[in-house]
Amino acid sequence: MRLRNVKGSREAIAENEYVIHDEESMKGKWHELFGNDNPIHIEVGMGKGRFIMDMARLNPDINYVGIEKFSSVLIRAIEKQEVEKLPNLRFIRMEAEYLENVFNNGEVSYIYLNFSDPWPKDRHAKRRLTSVQFLARYEKILSEGGGVTFKTDNRDLFDFSLEQADEAGWSKKTVTYDLHNSEYAEGNVMTEYEERFSSMGNPICRVEMSP
Numbered sequence: 001m002r003l004r005n006v007k008g009s010r011e012a013i014a015e016n017e018y019v020i021h022d023e024e025s026m027k028g029k030w031h032e033l034f035g036n037d038n039p040i041h042i043e044v045g046m047g048k049g050r051f052i053m054d055m056a057r058l059n060p061d062i063n064y065v066g067i068e069k070f071s072s073v074l075i076r077a078i079e080k081q082e083v084e085k086l087p088n089l090r091f092i093r094m095e096a097e098y099l100e101n102v103f104n105n106g107e108v109s110y111i112y113l114n115f116s117d118p119w120p121k122d123r124h125a126k127r128r129l130t131s132v133q134f135l136a137r138y139e140k141i142l143s144e145g146g147g148v149t150f151k152t153d154n155r156d157l158f159d160f161s162l163e164q165a166d167e168a169g170w171s172k173k174t175v176t177y178d179l180h181n182s183e184y185a186e187g188n189v190m191t192e193y194e195e196r197f198s199s200m201g202n203p204i205c206r207v208e209m210s211p
Contacts, residue, residue: 009075018081019074019091020065028104034063034088039109039143042067044096044129045116049077051191052112056089058189062109066091067099096129096137103141111138113150115193118157130161135168139211147173147210153197158205170209178203 013019020026026033030040039062043052046066056064066089068074074093081089092102116129126133130150138148152158158177165172176182180198184206190198198204 009071012075013071013078013093016078016082016091018078018089019093023092023094023102024098027102028107030063030065030103030107033090036063038063038088040065040103040107041110041112042103042108043112043114044099045069045113046077046091047073047114048192049074049080049091051114051189053077053080053084053086053089054189055112056086057084060088062088064089067094067096069093069095096134099137100140105140106143108141109143109146111142111146111148113148114191115152115197116150116157118152118154120156125160128157128160128164130157130164132164132168135164135170135211139168142211145210147208149206149208151179151191151194151204151206153193153202153204155205158207162207165207165209168211170211173208173210175207177205179206180204 014021031037041062042065044067046052046068049066052064052066066077068091071093074091077091113129119125119127125131150161162172162175174184176184179185179188194204
C-alpha cells in the first residue's frame with residue numbers, strides 16, 4: 001500500500017496531547033499516566049485507529065495504547081480522538097521493534113495485531129510482526145495470562161504466523177480461517193481493512209495465542 005504524505009502531520013503529532021512524545025520515559029509508568037491500575041492493552045500498527053478507538057469506547061475499564069510508525073495515518077486517529085477525547089487512549093509514533101524500551105516486563109496485558117504488513121520476501125521474514133523475533137519481544141512485556149490476537153486476510157502470512165507460534169512454544173487458544181462465518185464472530189470489532197477486505201469476499205483469519 002502506498003501511503004500519501006500528509007502535510008504538517010509530523011508537526012501536529014509532535015504537539016498533540018494524546019501522543020506520548022518521550023515514550024521511553026514511560027517504561028514502568030503507564031499506570032501513573034492513566035491514573036489507575038486498569039489493564040493495559042496495545043495495538044501494534046493501528047493505522048487510522050478505528051479498531052483501538054472502538055475498543056477503548058467499549059471497554060472504559062481498560063487502558064489502550066495505539067502504536068503506529070506512519071505519521072500520515074496516525075494523524076487520522078488523532079483527529080478522531082480530538083473529537084472523542086477518550087480518557088483511556090493514548091498514541092505513540094514508533095517502530096514496533098522498540099517495544100521493550102517503552103513497556104516494562106509484564107506491564108502489558110494484551111496485544112492486538114491487525115492486518116500487519118506481510119513483508120512477502122523471505123529475507124524480510126523476521127520483520128513480520130508475528131515472527132519468532134517479535135513473539136519474543138511480546139513475551140517479555142506481557143503479564144502472566146496475557147496474549148496476542150492476530151487478524152489478517154493474507155493466508156500465507158497467517159500460516160507463517162501459526163508456524164512461528166509453534167516454533168516459539170506459544171499455545172493457540174482459538175484459530176479460524178473464516179472469522180466472520182465462525183463461532184467467534186460474535187463481539188468481533190472490525191478494522192478499516194477488515195471491513196474493506198471482507199466486503200470483497202476475502203475470508204478473515206484470526207488466531208488468539210499466548211506464551
